[in-house]
Amino acid sequence: MLATVPSEMGDHHRSTGGCVGDRCAATRHYPWGAGWRRAGPSGRRRSPEIAWIRPSYGVFAMVHSLSRAAVVPLLVLLALEGCSCEEGPIQKTTGRIELGQGVVDFNKVCLGDRVEVPLPVYNRGTVPLLLDSVEISGSSAFTVVSAPERLAAAGQAGSEDVILLAFEPAAPGKVSADLVIASSDAERPEISARLTGEGDDGVRVDLALLCENEDGSMLDACPAALLFGDVAVGATKELPVVLENRGCAELYLTEYSVQNTVNEGFSVTGPELPASPEDEPVVISQTTQQTLVLTLAPDTPDAFTGTLSLSYLDHRVTETPESRSVNLIGQGVELQLIVEPAGFIFSEADVNTPQTQTFTVRNIGGQSGTIEDIQLRDGSPEFSIDAQGLPTTLAGGQSYTFDVTYAPTDAGRDEDALVVVTNAGNLDPVPIAGGAVPQIEVDPPTTVDFGMVQTGGFATADVTVRNVGRADLNVTALDFKLNPAMVFSIEAAPSLPVTLAPTQSFTATLRFDDNPSIGKDAQGMGQSELGELAIVSDDPSYADQGGEYLLVLATDTQANFGPTARLCIFADGMRKFVQPADVTVGQVVTFDAAGVNDSDPQCVSTDPENDPLTYTWTLRSAPMGATATLTSSSGQTTTLQPDFPGRWEVELQVEDPFGNQGTATSELSVTQP
Structure with a gap:
């Protein structure tokens, strides 16, 4: 019986065969006169092939090249043996060539220059692929520099390579040619690519x-x-x-x-x-x-x-x-944008009852700033942002509002933070929370007044901390943020940290001890001392302040406050009202902190108690390469003669007899005259 075998050359040839025992043979006939010929490795035509086929598996068992005269007796023997082969498709294995591109354009190349371009070539078939010839026709300006002889089967190392092509124009104008590749790909024994380029006798370097x-x-x-x-x-x-x-x-x-x-x-x-x-x-x-x-x-x-x-x-x-x-x-x-409020708790929201809060971004500086986007830092699905018209630019004093809605889907605490993205980077995150969250309440809410205290005496006052939220409140510390004379102390308080369930509270007793050696005026009368207490908790609305709820501690008399530093700038005797002050190299600049050159209060450093002041001047920064210095580091005035253009910064520090200090800085923008 004869069996038809699909060939590597597609419909360009046919196969006939017979059986010997349990094997079938197929002879492949190549139509060498059909307009294309394929040479073997030695340059001769390839002989027809016989493929031995095991009928029970339908796969090739062995391929052997025989002469046409040897095939006929074998077919007769197979027919006399009377075997039969299973019918059905036989898997075809062949190399399959593919080029990385169909057109290789060298573009413009200067006359006499040689430009090389790689052309990727791939084997997408299941067996190795042989490249029999790689030739160029149409123009001698193109040449094949190198080409592989063999490509491994797809998926194996060596299944892709490059054909290196060169273009060397000898005359100006556009040139084209055809690259023809002959390979062992049975379905596409020849494949071509178009080569184009242009010889240029114009400007080499532009x-x-x-x-x-x-x-x-x-x-x-x-x-x-x-x-x-x-x-x-x-x-x-x-x-x-x-x-x-x-x-x-x-x-x-x-x-x-x-x-x-x-x-x-x-x-x-x-x-x-x-x-x-x-x-x-x-x-x-x-x-x-x-x-x-x-x-x-x-x-x-x-x-x-x-x-x-x-x-x-x-x-x-x-x-x-x-x-x-x-x-x-x-x-x-400088860009100064702030968000109001700086934090928010959605205390009125509940499941199926959303709550919306409006936030404002305000430009408190003089430089325009752009709000590019407003995002949720953690992307919590319970919160949503309604910010229309972004990006938007705010001039100094302008503001922009947007809404945030909290819609909880179940009971529990939800937290996130708003991130305002600007052209100067991200603003500090604004904490938001909802659901079951703690909320601190302090009584008194702002100021603890110890009342009238005799010189050398003491007084006490109570502070109550209460949780008015819907989750446990953890109070971790009671810290004095301002207590310079160590006159304030905690007389009684629970051991910290302490956890307060909703509605629970505790009371701390604060004590003020008057220090007779401080806080006296010229007549010997007692003056007040001020302090500040921080109550630290995990209330999310104070997260941006480190969890600190601040209370002012005060008596009913005046404290010895620190001085205020002020100064004015004069260039060649003329006052400069705008900072940074514009001056030129070589000008004599005077810094006045006591109204020596101008009695304007803006030029005079003051002390609330009219205590005498000492003055300290420091040149904080100067352009690289500058050598000029201040004529004096003390006194009510000092001078500077800039010797280099750029930014100069001078700092004034004033101090009263009690060590209280105040500082002010001034800037010069120095240019060449």
Whole structure:
């Protein structure tokens, strides 16, 4: 019986066969005269094949090449034996070639230059694939540099490789050719790819620097100075610079860097440059752009300047790089946004009873700020944010409101925090909570008044802490935040930490002991001493304050308060009303803290008790390279003659006889005359 066997060559040939014992034989006939021929490894035509087939499994058991004369007697023998083979499809195993792309475009290449491009080639078949020939027709400008002879079966090492092609134009103009690959792929014995390129006799080196416009589009060329505009202190702003090769020569990027000239704030990132000649270069070709990302991250509200410098070379004709540069200018500005309330407990919400609270973001500074987004830090599903019209920009004094809704699905405590994302980074998280949460209540709520206390005497006062929430309240500490003379103490209180169930409370007794050696006026009359007590708990509404509920401790007389430092700036005798004060290099600047040059109260440091003051002056900061110093570090006035442009900062500290201090700072913005 004869069996038909699917062949590796598809419908281009047929197979016949017979059986011997329990095996069937199939002879494959290749139509060598059908318009294509396939040479074996020696360049000769391949002989027909016989595949031995085990009928019970329907798979090839052995393949052996025989001459056409040997096949006929074997078929006769098989027919006389009278065997029968199982019918059904026989699995075909073959290599299957695939190219990484059908068109290889070399783009523009300078006349006389040689450019090499790899073409990926894959074997997607189940058996190894032989590449019999790789040839180019149509133009001698294209050549095959190297090609693999064999690809392993798919999924194995060596199943993919590259054919390395070269283009070397001898004349200007566009050129094309065909790459033809002959392989052992039975279904696609020949596969081709189109090769294109253009010989260019124009400019070899023409590197364009493309910068981003304000609307996000790319300018055809970077300006001489790249303006970053105002950037909030603590924020960053990035601007890309794209390197585009408009010449015909392949360029290597050899170096790029940023030099900060006024204040340190600019930086640049980009492709990794080779560390040694053996490393791969950073190539800028007609099809390969490179991008540098410039970043301004101001840490002070000052001007920032710098320069981007880069070097590149036409590596085929020179080893001397060419260079380009772009100036960088930006301004750091202060951004002051606050969120009100600073925390919130949704105490009225319950299952199926949502509660909504309105929050306000307020700009309390003078610099505009942008709210980019408002998010839940932990993404709790019980909370939702309704923030319309974002992003939005707030000028100084403006505000923006948004709603937060708490809709609990079951009993229990839920916590999260609001994160306001601005162009200067994230604001401090705003804690929110709902459900069964603790809530502290203190009596008295703000101030503990010890009343009239005789000199050298004492007084006590009670403070009650109560849990008015729906979950246990943990009170961990009673700390005096302000107690300079150590006149306040705790006379009685429960051992801490203490846990208060809902509605539970405890009382602490505070004591004030008058210190006769302090707090006296010129007539010897007693004055008050002030203090501050922090009650620390896990009430989530005070989480942003470290859990501290603050109480003021006071008597009914005045305390010895610290002085207030004030100063004015005079340049060549003229008062400067705006800070930072604009002065020039070489001008004599006077700092007055006692109204010597101007009796305006804004120029006079004061003490509430009119105690005599001592003055200390300190030059806190000056531009790098500056050598000028203050003429005096003490006294009511001092002078400075700046010798370098940039930002200068002077600090004044005043102190009364009791060690109470006050400080003030002033800034100069110094420019060249």
